[in-house]
Amino acid sequence: MKRLVLLSFLATFIFSCKQISNKNIEPDFVFCLFNKDESPTSLFFSESLEDTRQPTLQIPLSSSRIQEREYIYKNGFFYRLSSQTSVFTKHRLQGSSLVLIDSIQLKNRDFETITWKDDNNLIALCREDLIAKKAQARLYQINVAEMKIIKEDTITLPFATKEYNALHLGLVDIENNNLWLAYSFFKSRGKYGHTTSDTTYYATINYPSFTLQQIQKETRSTYPGGFNIIQSYSFKDELGDYYFMTNPGIALGNNLRLPTAIFRKKKGQQLVDQHFMINISKAIGNHAYGIWYVGNGKAIVRNEQKNLYTDFSNYHAVYQFEYRLVDLKSGSIERIPLPLDKGTQKENVWSDKKDVYIAIDDANDEHRVWKYNLQTKEISKGIQLPNSTNFIVRMDYLKK
Amino acid sequence: MEINQEILKKYASGECSEAEKHAVEKWLDNNSWDSIAENNHVDELVGSDMWNKINADVYRYRKFHWAKITAAAAVLVIGFSVFYLSPPALDNHTFTNTSIENSKLFTEDHYDLQLSKNSTANIDLVNKKLTFSGDFMITPKRDFELVDSNHNVLVFKAGREYFVSDSPDFGKIVAFQKSDLAFLPSNMQIKIREQFQSI
Numbered sequence: 001m002k003r004l005v006l007l008s009f010l011a012t013f014i015f016s017c018k019q020i021s022n023k024n025i026e027p028d029f030v031f032c033l034f035n036k037d038e039s040p041t042s043l044f045f046s047e048s049l050e051d052t053r054q055p056t057l058q059i060p061l062s063s064s065r066i067q068e069r070e071y072i073y074k075n076g077f078f079y080r081l082s083s084q085t086s087v088f089t090k091h092r093l094q095g096s097s098l099v100l101i102d103s104i105q106l107k108n109r110d111f112e113t114i115t116w117k118d119d120n121n122l123i124a125l126c127r128e129d130l131i132a133k134k135a136q137a138r139l140y141q142i143n144v145a146e147m148k149i150i151k152e153d154t155i156t157l158p159f160a161t162k163e164y165n166a167l168h169l170g171l172v173d174i175e176n177n178n179l180w181l182a183y184s185f186f187k188s189r190g191k192y193g194h195t196t197s198d199t200t201y202y203a204t205i206n207y208p209s210f211t212l213q214q215i216q217k218e219t220r221s222t223y224p225g226g227f228n229i230i231q232s233y234s235f236k237d238e239l240g241d242y243y244f245m246t247n248p249g250i251a252l253g254n255n256l257r258l259p260t261a262i263f264r265k266k267k268g269q270q271l272v273d274q275h276f277m278i279n280i281s282k283a284i285g286n287h288a289y290g291i292w293y294v295g296n297g298k299a300i301v302r303n304e305q306k307n308l309y310t311d312f313s314n315y316h317a318v319y320q321f322e323y324r325l326v327d328l329k330s331g332s333i334e335r336i337p338l339p340l341d342k343g344t345q346k347e348n349v350w351s352d353k354k355d356v357y358i359a360i361d362d363a364n365d366e367h368r369v370w371k372y373n374l375q376t377k378e379i380s381k382g383i384q385l386p387n388s389t390n391f392i393v394r395m396d397y398l399k400k
Numbered sequence: 401m402e403i404n405q406e407i408l409k410k411y412a413s414g415e416c417s418e419a420e421k422h423a424v425e426k427w428l429d430n431n432s433w434d435s436i437a438e439n440n441h442v443d444e445l446v447g448s449d450m451w452n453k454i455n456a457d458v459y460r461y462r463k464f465h466w467a468k469i470t471a472a473a474a475v476l477v478i479g480f481s482v483f484y485l486s487p488p489a490l491d492n493h494t495f496t497n498t499s500i501e502n503s504k505l506f507t508e509d510h511y512d513l514q515l516s517k518n519s520t521a522n523i524d525l526v527n528k529k530l531t532f533s534g535d536f537m538i539t540p541k542r543d544f545e546l547v548d549s550n551h552n553v554l555v556f557k558a559g560r561e562y563f564v565s566d567s568p569d570f571g572k573i574v575a576f577q578k579s580d581l582a583f584l585p586s587n588m589q590i591k592i593r594e595q596f597q598s599i
Contacts, residue, residue, distance in 0.1 A: 038559075
């Protein structure tokens with residue numbers, strides 16, 4: 001069965017070969033594309049985000065799993081954890097191919113949240129097996145230059161209840177010897193559904209001794225962060241202050257009574273600022289997912305529109321997503337007049353602090369980057385992606 | 401061994417050595433990101449020719465295995481020749497999986513079906529009707545449409561893979577293409593993956 005599907009993918013790839021440049025290019029950006037005909041997910045490299053006739057390169061990925069968009073890009077390398085084999089791999093673009101550089105075997109299949117301790121050391125957290133019915137997280141510190149596990153350990157996080165016993169590890173930050181984790185608990189509902197409890201917990205843990213130092217309870221919102229190798233939910237500003245978002249909407253936490261909100265943990269502090277909260281849901285009447293810093297105290301959020309979807313059957317497919325500019329100081333929120341976008345949890349916003357570039361799949365079946373000037377508020381068109389595209393699920397800057 | 405378009409062309413036309421054949425099949429089935437080396441341009445005509453050959457190849461491959469399993473049954477050989485001469489007629493099948501742990505795989509003329517644990521499905525291609533309870537993955541070998549019990553028309557295209565479920569967690573009966581599953585909350589994806597490893 002799989003062979004037939006894969007071979008049909010292969011044939012489609014051959015049909016689409018016309019779009020593939022044979023030249024080696026020096027790309028600054030990469031897009032991850034889901035295609036209309038279910039041909040393999042592909043990586044599309046371009047030299048800029050502008051609407052010019054620049055050389056591009058499209059590489060189909062051999063695998064046809066649904067986790068293809070879940071990769072990490074850092075300093076010229078792509079990293080990926082296989083959900084089938086738990087092998088963590090390192091790849092590089094070489095000429096017009098993605099080349100496997102190295103791999104290591106891990107015990108877990110999915111990263112839930114990651115951060116970088118420094119340029120070479122990845123901190124990745126996974127949820128431990130739920131069968132144990134204990135709220136356990138597994139932490140890996142991987143030196144990606146040497147592709148070696150430097151440290152791995154299990155962390156038991158308190159406050160699971162009999163009812164809400166499944167752990168969601170939403171955010172991780174590391175500063176000096178302090179590992180800071182934001183988490184919440186959820187329970188299954190029905191065969192595939194779930195809902196999150198009303199409380200978020202922030203744990204400070206000494207690293208690398210793993211001694212639990214303190215836990216702060218948060219009841220203003222729930223479901224902190226999310227799977228940040230799929231979408232961004234936190235950032236540090238110029239001062240090093242850490243901002244993050246909670247996502248209790250249907251697409252992530254599914255506890256609709258609580259609002260999507262932005263919170264802050266100031267540099268050098270281990271406690272979340274109880275005087276700071278930007279209540280997105282109250283301001284716009286909808287939940288949002290994904291936050292991207294664009295400089296000068298401003299961030300972009302991506303919000304759903306509850307009057308445009310009915311349920312999960314069409315949530316990802318309807319053109320409903322809007323982009324808003326949030327002023328972190330005043331809390332004011334301004335809608336950017338862009339075409340409505342589709343697709344859940346996309347990583348598709350990048351800024352050079354002068355313009356914001358947003359990749360949108362619009363109702364005219366145009367798959368394009370739009371440019372928003374932060375000074376003049378002018379909107380212009382950027383690069384257009386191939387017509388075979390169904391969803392632009394990621395856009396990464398390659399010079400970071 | 402490097403997978404490039406030359407090897408893929410040879411594979412499609414059945415000219416690969418055993419080692420090359422093994423390498424291509426490994427590439428198709430793996431879960432890595434190995435990309436194919438693109439050294440030359442393939443035009444659409446070659447692509448379409450190749451697709452036809454691939455289709456034929458897949459057909460031969462499947463039948464070979466089936467024949468191997470049931471090698472002794474000469475009657476099937478006759479069945480095969482009939483099969484080769486005329487396209488199989490539309491059919492109506494009922495599938496049941498009473499297992500409470502594992503999914504069950506069915507290979508039919510017009511589709512392959514992986515039925516989830518504790519599920520049943522009746523797929524009536526003649527009257528274009530679908531009645532089922534539970535979940536299944538279906539890979540059509542031809543395009544067809546089915547009308548579900550709520551009178552929704554579900555469209556299935558050859559070569560694609562669909563997840564079909566009547567779970568109220570999705571709001572209504574859904575027939576998601578496999579890539580749509582990537583947009584569901586991760587917990588849902590993990591639960592679906594527990595039943596259908598191939599996603």
